[in-house]
Amino acid sequence: MVETITNKNCKFAVRCCWCSYPSERGNTYYSVVTDSHGALHSLDFLCASCAREHINGIPDRAGKSPYQSLDPRKELRLLQARKNRDRARRHQAVTHLLFWLVIAFACVAVAAFIVCASYTITKIVLG
Numbered sequence: 001m002v003e004t005i006t007n008k009n010c011k012f013a014v015r016c017c018w019c020s021y022p023s024e025r026g027n028t029y030y031s032v033v034t035d036s037h038g039a040l041h042s043l044d045f046l047c048a049s050c051a052r053e054h055i056n057g058i059p060d061r062a063g064k065s066p067y068q069s070l071d072p073r074k075e076l077r078l079l080q081a082r083k084n085r086d087r088a089r090r091h092q093a094v095t096h097l098l099f100w101l102v103i104a105f106a107c108v109a110v111a112a113f114i115v116c117a118s119y120t121i122t123k124i125v126l127g
Contacts, residue, residue: 014045018044019050019077028045028047029046029050030045031043031045
């Protein structure tokens with residue numbers, strides 16, 4: 001298998017297959033893995049940071065704690081993405097809670113209406 005990493009004629013923006021960071025236009029690299037006959041085995045898109053680490057053979061977190069990276073900007077992007085996911089989960093939980101509170105309030109209102117209507121009809125019929 002032969003791997004080629006290049007950004008030649010790659011003028012569109014995609015998400016990196018390693019860190020899921022959306023790359024800028026013209027700053028996208030792709031990794032093409034072919035066999036000895038030239039048949040395509042895989043095609044991966046990479047951001048500049050991941051491409052540099054992959055080309056140099058440097059693992060993403062070589063000899064460092066899991067909270068550090070060779071590229072601090074990449075670590076900041078991952079942290080920001082994690083914060084955005086947490087914020088979206090909280091927003092979704094609040095939305096679900098409000099939805100079910102509105103449903104519960106509607107059920108109580110319907111039950112109160114039925115009780116009042118039946119009381120009123122009973123008063124009119126009996127009296």
